Amino acid sequence: MADVDLRKLRYFVAVAEQLHFGRAAEQLYIAQPVLSRQIRALEDELSVQLFVRDRRSTALTPAGEQLLADARPLLAGAQALRRRVLRAARRADTFTVGFMPGLIVTPPVRAMADRHPDLTLELVRTTWDDQTTAIHDGRVDVSFVRFPIDAQGLSVRPLHTEPRVVVVSADHRLAGKKTVDVADLADEHLLQVPDLVPEWRGVATELRIGRADVPVFHSVEEKLEHVAAGRGIVILPLSVMTFYTRPDIAYLTVRDIAPNQVSLAWGADRHSLLIEEFADLAAALGPPVTREALGARDR
Structure with a gap:
């Protein structure tokens, strides 16, 4: 079977999510006839029918449902690959740290900058929805995460808990x-x-x-x-x-609710002396400072 074109997969996912060729074409900024031709070409390449269409509706066939389930992680993986390659090209002088709301990660970041004056430290704010995705897709080198998380594919170092x-x-x-x-x-x-x-x-x-x-x-x-x-x-x-x-x-x-676990996480396939050094700093410098703690310290 011929290799599947990622562009056609993106077009397919847009139609599958909208279940409307016109709206999908607008989302993709292409003409609807062009989109229809690309979907037909994909069906020819796979030798299956992906959609059932009539004048009133568009629906996925069983083959289309299976392709949608497989296409989403494939496209996400391709995007992650691109980000990781781009980051690798500039990794020698850049280190990016992700952090969740409420966490002030200044101490380990400043300590890392002091140790490596030629290293550019960047920060990325994450959320409950993307705190691990940012690691997998290469947006960050390491990230301060809050449990629960799916730790598959990650190395995780527990740091502290908080009420x-x-x-x-x-x-x-x-x-x-x-x-x-x-x-x-x-x-x-x-x-x-x-x-x-x-x-x-x-x-x-x-x-x-x-x-x-x-x-x-x-x-x-x-x-x-x-x-x-x-x-x-x-x-x-x-x-x-x-x-x-x-x-x-x-x-x-x-009173009777478990505390929240804060940890540092990075890709399990990443073997970097900078990551290990930052993890040691994050553990040694204690819990990230909160705004309340800063105010109490200044009084």
């Missing part, structure tokens, strides 16, 4: 308390993926039967806006909450 707190609106019924139990939160709207808070999920399952699903928000800023508006609660690491302190929300310690 997690529940964040509520300033006028919430619990806002005046200093500590709560997970059971106190069972009937609340959780504005994040429940799997990230298994303790809450366990006590809330029965009480939430029949309740409407709540949209899940992914950025810290989005979550806090909805908390402040009284639309639900979030559970965050303490350093995140102290970093984003604002007057229209309050945060409380949750």
Whole structure:
């Protein structure tokens, strides 16, 4: 069988996700007839039919569904390969560190810069959604990550744990308390993926039967806006909450919830003296400093 053209795969994925040739063509900035010809050419190369089309709809065939499942990681891998090659071309003088919200990673970064004055240190802010993807696709050399993560293909060095707190609106019924139990939160709207808070999920399952699903928000800023508006609660690491302190929300310690694990991670296939050196610095210099700790130190 002939090699599959990655460009045709990108075109196929666009149509498969839109299930509409016109919208897919607009997304790809190409003419619809050109897109249709490319899809037909791909079907000829693979000797299968990928879509069933009529005047009203476009649907994937079983072969199309299988190709979509395989094409997404293949295209992501190709993009990651390109990024890694580009980074390799300039790796001799650049080292990039990823970090999650709430973590201030200045101490190890400055220590690394002091040791290697000719090395350019770059920083990339990551999120819950891409903290490991940024490692796999080559955007960062190492990254400070928060568990839980999929550690497959990664080398991970645990650094420290920190408490997690529940964040509520300033006028919430619990806002005046200093500590709560997970059971106190069972009937609340959780504005994040429940799997990230298994303790809450366990006590809330029965009480939430029949309740409407709540949209899940992914950025810290989005979550806090909805908390402040009284639309639900979030559970965050303490350093995140102290970093984003604002007057229209309050945060409380949750007594019976596991702390958050902060670790340093990098690709398991990366064997670099710079990575090992940075990992040693991150472990030796202790927990990343929070804004609250900086304020306390200055008083």
